[in-house]
Amino acid sequence: MIKTPFSALTAQAVLRRAAAGLVLLVLAAAPGAADIRSDTLQALRExxxxxxxxxxxxxxxxPKGEQSSGTFAIKRPGKxxxxxxxxxxxxxxxxxxxVMVVNNKLKTFDSYPLKNTPLKLLLDDKLNISDKAILDVSVSDDLTTVVLGDKQIFGDSIITLQFESETFELRQWTxxxxxxxxxxxSVFNVENNVDLSNRLFQINKASYKRKN
Known part of the structure; x- marks a missing residue:
């Protein structure tokens, strides 16, 4: 079964996979750690x-090692x-x-409110992450990692974002x-600030049967 970029391609589990039992990570209380988090998040927002x-x-x-690939396009906010x-x-x-999950072979689609999916964090026009949603921030020479969890956005799921430390380009999410x-x-061969038509982010619903 093909998985989507934000979760498993099955009913509500597509968008709201739980992570109960996972210990929430927090930053160390030392002032230096807090400064690193603040500076890093500000740089990401910029x-x-x-x-x-x-x-x-x-x-x-x-999760079973299955691999798939393709192309993507993002146009903030929301697309x-x-x-x-x-x-x-x-x-x-x-x-x-x-968010619509389309099966071109069966001519069907499932539709879910964007605001209830982890993709919302990637697609906001600004990186608006509340302090309570930030479970961990770590910085190495190569990667900056931000761990997020927010019940109001995507239930109990945990999403980990990884950026290049020098450029803050998004490289992976889990x-x-x-x-x-x-x-x-993982994303690669990325081109920023390209011209993308809004039509790219639409489907002809008349040609598909909605499943949910």
């Missing part, structure tokens, strides 16, 4: 504000498209309000579910 659009390729690994390479018939499209299973998506 970078986000400068990159409203991007496109590139992605490579996805499921994204993932096209999986053949033989997968799957597309994932957000028009700014709803979602962990209630059973400890992880789905990771």
């Amino acid at each position: 970078h986000y504000a400068k990159v409203p659009t991007m496109k590139g390729e992605f490579l996805q690994f499921g 994204v498209r993932f096209d999986y390479e053949a033989p997968s018939p799957i597309e994932v499209v957000s028009n700014g309000l709803a 979602i962990k579910d209630a059973q400890g299973k992880e789905t990771s998506v």
Whole structure:
């Protein structure tokens, strides 16, 4: 079964995989650690504000090691498209309000409110992350890692975002579910600030049957 970039391609589990039992990580109380977190998040916010659009390729690994790939495009706020390479018939499209998981072979789609999905964090026009949602921030020479959890956005799921430390370019995100299973998506060959038509983030609903 093909997994989507934000969770498993099954009903509500597509968008709200639980992570009960996972110990929440927090930053050390030392002032230096707090300063690192504050400076890092501010730099990420500034970078986000400068990159409203991007496109590139992605490579996805499921919890059983299954691999899939394809292309993606993002237009903030709220719009994204993932096209999986053949033989997968799957597309994932957000028009700014709803995330639609499309099966081009069966001519069906599922639709979910964007505000209830982890993709919302990636697609906001600004990196608006509340302090209570930040479970951990770590910085190495190569990667900056931010661990997020917010019940109001995506239930008990945990999402880990990884950025290049020097440029703050997004490189990978991972979602962990209630059973400890992880789905990771890495992006590469990324082009920033490209011209993307809003039509790219729409589907012809008249040609598909809605499943939910």
